[in-house]
Structure formats: C-alpha cells, structure tokens
Amino acid sequence: MKTYTSDHFPLQLPAGHRFPASKYALLREAVKDLQGLELRDAPPAAWRDLQLVHEASYLWRVRDGHLSAAEQREIGFPWSQALVQRSLHSAGGTLAAAVAALGEGVAINLAGGTHHAHADQGRGFCVFNDVALAVRVLQQERCAQRLPVAVVDLDVHQGDGTAAILGKDPHVFTLSVHAAKNFPFRKCRSHLDVELADDASDEAYLQALEGALQTMFGAFDPALIIFLAGADPYAGDRLGRLALSMEGLALRDATVFDAAWRRRIPVAVAMAGGYAQPIADTVAIQTCTVQLALQAHARWSAWRERRP
Numbered sequence: 001m002k003t004y005t006s007d008h009f010p011l012q013l014p015a016g017h018r019f020p021a022s023k024y025a026l027l028r029e030a031v032k033d034l035q036g037l038e039l040r041d042a043p044p045a046a047w048r049d050l051q052l053v054h055e056a057s058y059l060w061r062v063r064d065g066h067l068s069a070a071e072q073r074e075i076g077f078p079w080s081q082a083l084v085q086r087s088l089h090s091a092g093g094t095l096a097a098a099v100a101a102l103g104e105g106v107a108i109n110l111a112g113g114t115h116h117a118h119a120d121q122g123r124g125f126c127v128f129n130d131v132a133l134a135v136r137v138l139q140q141e142r143c144a145q146r147l148p149v150a151v152v153d154l155d156v157h158q159g160d161g162t163a164a165i166l167g168k169d170p171h172v173f174t175l176s177v178h179a180a181k182n183f184p185f186r187k188c189r190s191h192l193d194v195e196l197a198d199d200a201s202d203e204a205y206l207q208a209l210e211g212a213l214q215t216m217f218g219a220f221d222p223a224l225i226i227f228l229a230g231a232d233p234y235a236g237d238r239l240g241r242l243a244l245s246m247e248g249l250a251l252r253d254a255t256v257f258d259a260a261w262r263r264r265i266p267v268a269v270a271m272a273g274g275y276a277q278p279i280a281d282t283v284a285i286q287t288c289t290v291q292l293a294l295q296a297h298a299r300w301s302a303w304r305e306r307r308p
C-alpha cells in the first residue's frame with residue numbers, strides 16, 4: 001500500500017507552539033515496518049495545480065512570505081519557508097494517495113486532511129486544501145470533470161473549507177460528520193452535514209455515521225472516496241468535545257472501509273487532526289487507521305489476483 005510521508009519536510013515550529021507537530025514522525029516510526037506498507041516521500045503539490053483551488057493572490061502571498069499578521073493568526077502557524085515546503089508536500093501527498101488508490105484500491109497520506117483552508121485564506125492549521133486539490137486535479141486529468149468523488153470527512157471539526165470550495169459541485173459529494181459546537185463556529189454547507197452533540201458516545205457516533213453513509217450512497221455513486229480519518233473525535237482529545245473510545249474509532253474506520261469495499265470503491269486516506277494528551281494516544285489511533293487501511297488494501301490485491 002502506497003503510504004506518503006511529508007516528514008522529509010518537517011513542520012518547524014517555534015518552541016512551545018501548541019500544535020503537536022511531533023505526531024507525524026511518531027506515526028511514521030510506528031507504521032514504517034508494517035507488512036505490505038510502501039513508504040514514499042510525498043511529492044510537492046504544483047503551484048499551477050493549486051491555482052485550480054486557491055486564489056492566485058493568496059498563493060503568491062504564501063509563496064513569497066507576504067501573509068499579514070492576521071492571516072498567519074488565522075492559520076495558527078507563523079510563516080516560514082519550511083511551512084511553505086511542508087504544506088506543498090502535505091497537499092501533494094493526498095493527491096498522490098488519490099491517484100494510487102484509483103490504481104490499487106487503497107492508499108494513504110500520513111499527513112493532509114487540511115480541510116479548513118478556503119480558496120482565499122488558510123485557517124485552523126491548514127494552508128492549502130489538499131482534498132480540493134486532489135479532486136480538481138483528477139477532474140481535470142480524467143473524464144473531463146466527470147470522475148465522481150466523495151469526501152468522507154470524519155475529523156471532529158467541520159470541513160468548512162472543503163465545503164466552501166466543493167460543496168456546490170454536482171460531481172462531488174462532501175460529507176462532514178462533526179461536533180456541532182466545535183470550531184469552525186461559522187460553518188459552510190457540505191452536501192451532507194451531520195452534527196453531533198458534545199460528549200457523543202461510540203454508539204451515537206456509529207449510528208450517525210451509518211445513516212450518513214446510507215444517505216450518501218443513496219444520492220451519489222462515487223468512483224473514489226477521500227476519507228479524512230481525523231483522530232480528534234477521541235474522548236481524550238484536547239480539541240474534540242466528543243467521547244469516542246479507541247475501539248469506537250477503529251469501528252468508525254472499519255465502517256468506512258467496509259462500505260467502500262462492498263461497492264468496490266477505492267479509498268484514499270488523509271490523517272487530518274489529532275490533539276490527544278498524551279500525543280501517543282493520537283498516534284495509536286492513527287496507527288490503527290493505517291492497519292485497517294492495509295487490511296482493506298489486501299482485500300483489493302486478493303480480489304484483483306482472482307480476476308481473469
């Protein structure tokens with residue numbers, strides 16, 4: 001299974017910054033020797049491709065270091081050349097995973113899921129919208145905009161940037177399952193938004209997810225699913241507000257992989273958020289996501305071998 005890492009361009013943050021940047025290297029270490037996993041350096045997204053998603057003036061402000069103090073505050077990271085490189089590779093990893101998933105059934109980006117980035121601004125630790133980039137590039141390259149892509153965004157925060165960019169595209173279905181009272185406080189409309197109350201349990205979450213997937217597949221027949229497997233619905237997450245257990249999150253991931261497999265729809269996974277205390281809990285949740293993705297990938301491989 002092709003697995004893209006952006007750790008060759010680490011997120012270099014000032015000492016004491018509240019974002020747990022160490023989780024990416026810890027995750028890569030935790031999964032790198034898993035059987036069947038092919039670790040690859042994520043390629044950088046091309047500026048030309050990013051123009052399919054973002055306003056040119058925003059892109060040049062990012063590239064040239066001309067983001068205002070307010071814009072940097074919205075993103076939550078200070079501008080640096082390292083941040084630009086990291087953001088390009090993180091977004092490129094999701095596009096590469098989407099392309100690989102179309103060929104092999106399942107692929108994964110160990111970063112990405114930067115769903116709060118809008119066309120004209122970054123927000124909430126997100127500089128470029130990797131999901132929108134993958135969708136727009138695939139639409140351009142394949143089938144003249146007719147490749148139907150579903151975005152299953154299960155990060156605990158609403159995918160507002162993705163919804164703002166793709167929420168009206170009839171060739172895309174954006175599903176966001178999130179905590180109603182959490183960031184972003186001004187939400188954008190996805191094709192389907194499912195809001196959960198504070199402290200929602202495994203049971204409530206899984207029931208809502210089953211219903212949401214049923215509604216989505218009733219309305220839309222995707223050729224690819226981009227799955228944002230945020231670890232932040234976890235009870236121990238500092239920014240989550242929900243109360244899922246690690247077992248509940250594994251069931252969540254299995255629900256998505258099983259639903260996709262039954263319909264033989266490829267899945268590209270991006271990791272999205274995770275802010276548990278200790279951060280090892282986030283890494284354990286994401287490691288489990290990678291293991292389940294490997295199982296799903298193995299089903300695809302066995303199936304392809306059986307076909308004449």
Ligand SMILES: [Zn+2]
Pocket residue numbers: 155156157230232272273274
């Ligand atoms: Zn999140």
